[in-house]
Structures are given as structure tokens and as C-alpha cells.
Amino acid sequence: MKKWKTVKDEYHNINNILNFHRSTMHHKSNMSVNHIIPVIDNLLTKDNEEDSRIVEIDPAELKENEDEFFKILEQRRTSWQFGTPMNREQLSALLTKAFGISQRRKFGEFWVNLKTYASAGALYSVEPYIYINDVEDELNGGIWKYDADNSRLVYVADTDVCKVNGLTSTTKFGVQSFEKSKIILFFVANFEVIFKKYGMLSYRLVLLEAGHMCSNLQMVSTKLGYSTVPIGGFYDLEVKKMLKLDHDRVCLYMAAVG
Numbered sequence: 368m369k370k371w372k373t374v375k376d377e378y379h380n381i382n383n384i385l386n387f388h389r390s391t392m393h394h395k396s397n398m399s400v401n402h403i404i405p406v407i408d409n410l411l412t413k414d415n416e417e418d419s420r421i422v423e424i425d426p427a428e429l430k431e432n433e434d435e436f437f438k439i440l441e442q443r444r445t446s447w448q449f450g451t452p453m454n455r456e457q458l459s460a461l462l463t464k465a466f467g468i469s470q471r472r473k474f475g476e477f478w479v480n481l482k483t484y485a486s487a488g489a490l491y492s493v494e495p496y497i498y499i500n501d502v503e504d505e506l507n508g509g510i511w512k513y514d515a516d517n518s519r520l521v522y523v524a525d526t527d528v529c530k531v532n533g534l535t536s537t538t539k540f541g542v543q544s545f546e547k548s549k550i551i552l553f554f555v556a557n558f559e560v561i562f563k564k565y566g567m568l569s570y571r572l573v574l575l576e577a578g579h580m581c582s583n584l585q586m587v588s589t590k591l592g593y594s595t596v597p598i599g600g601f602y603d604l605e606v607k608k609m610l611k612l613d614h615d616r617v618c619l620y621m622a623a624v625g
């Protein structure tokens with residue numbers, strides 16, 4: 368019988384992922400990311416069309432009664448204008464539509480809660496943490512973890528919007544502010560289970576999964592009338608401390624809603 372070829376041990380050493388992740392971190396001292404890149408002109412110039420095969424794609428016109436989903440795709444825009452109030456009911460709608468359970472299915476002997484976004488191996492290794500800024504007194508000022516399987520928020524820590532403004536380059540230097548936002552999402556990879564199954568590949572998988580989740584968040588927020596800002600420029604170490612993340616967890620992506 369043909370045997371599986373064993374992969375190198377390094378592929379199953381989680382420190383490789385954590386060290387690589389550390390080398391990509393955004394620091395307060397790292398202002399170079401805000402510099403204009405000198406090659407930007409080249410990036411904006413068109414491909415040499417003469418050398419390319421070209422097929423025209425006609426833009427599809429939206430018809431009056433066209434499916435609402437297409438309208439939401441067109442309306443989705445990154446915006447720091449957080450003008451729409453949110454109550455607990457609207458928060459629940461947002462979380463359950465963006466990240467909730469859409470089906471229960473049996474895999475072998477196990478029942479799995481499938482959610483509204485795609486997940487590598489259906490392991491749901493990216494956890495949504497939420498800072499609630501302005502929804503309801505009982506929840507405001509807290510960081511919570513959304514546990515979709517049990518339809519609940521689990522308390523993590525207390526903070527305030529000034530401290531949250533210190534987490535991203537855009538807000539720390541007053542270019543924009545989270546002051547009027549209603550909630551801030553943190554998409555946190557938990558490598559505990561996924562790494563055992565996929566080794567080094569799990570690093571790519573969690574990044575892709577976080578993208579799916581943030582996309583869902585933007586679509587549902589747009590549908591409910593909220594502005595959103597996806598945020599990659601956050602200071603990793605400050606976020607890790609605020610969310611009290613352990614060794615196996617890293618924040619991949621943030622998003623503000625309001």
C-alpha cells in the first residue's frame with residue numbers, strides 16, 4: 368500500500384507562524400507605511416493593451432426591481448460618517464446575519480453549526496471580538512466575544528473609546544475618530560485547532576476567512592443602514608493587550624460600524 372509522504376516537522380511548528388506574524392506587525396514607530404510609494408505612477412498606468420488579448424465585458428445595468436442584493440453591493444462604501452443609532456435588537460440582527468448559524472449539518476458522527484460565511488474545514492477559527500461603544504448602557508465600554516453557537520456575548524474586558532482610538536494609525540493621529548461609532552469588530556485567529564489540522568497552511572486560511580467575515584459584516588451593515596470601515600492599520604501589540612489575547616490568538620483585521 369502506498370504510504371503518505373510525511374511533511375517536514377517545520378510545517379507543524381506553530382512558532383513559524385507566530386514568528387512570521389510578528390515580523391508583519393504594525394508598530395507606532397512604523398510610519399513608513401504612510402509614505403507615498405514612488406512606484407505609484409507605474410501601478411496606475413494601464414497594461415500595454417497592444418500586447419494583450421481583450422474581451423469586452425458589458426457593465427450590467429441595474430433594473431428598477433432588480434434583486435436588492437445587487438443594490439447592496441453597489442451601495443457598500445467605506446465611510447467614517449457614523450450617523451445611525453444602534454440598539455440591542457439591531458446589534459443582534461447585525462451579528463446573527465453576518466456571523467450566525469444558517470444550518471446544522473451532520474459530518475460523520477458530529478453535528479456542526481454552519482454559519483453565514485465560509486470557513487476553512489468548518490472549524491470557525493476566526494473569532495469576532497466586539498468593542499461596544501454606543502448601543503446600551505449595560506454593554507457600552509465593554510469588549511465582548513460573540514459566541515454564535517450559544518447566541519451570546521462573553522465579557523472580555525472594559526475599555527473606552529479614547530483607548531480604542533489609540534489602536535489604529537488613522538485614529539491615533541486624529542485623522543478620523545471612533546467617537547461616533549457604535550461597535551468595533553476585531554477578527555481574531557485562534558490557531559489552537561486549525562493548526563493541528565492544516566499546519567502552516569492555516570495562516571493563509573485564517574486570513575481568507577477573516578476577509579469573508581468582514582465582507583459579510585459590510586454587506587449586512589449596508590443593508591441595515593450603517594457605515595463601515597475595514598481596518599488593517601492597527602497596532603498589533605496594543606490590540607493584543609486590550610483583548611487579552613493568549614499565545615494562540617492573533618488579531619487579523621478590524622472593522623468599525625456606525
Ligand SMILES: Cc1cc2nc3c(=O)[nH]c(=O)nc-3n(C[C@H](O)[C@H](O)[C@H](O)COP(=O)(O)O)c2cc1C
Nearest residue numbers: 443444445446535536537543596597598599600601
Ligand atoms: C485589507 C483592508 C485594509 C484596510 N485598512 C484600512 C485602514 O486601516 N484605515 C482606513 O481608513 N481604511 C482602510 N481600508 C478601507 C479602504 O481604504 C477602502 O476599502 C478603499 O478606499 C476602497 O473604498 P471602498 O471600500 O469604499 O470601496 C482597508 C480596506 C481593506 C480591504
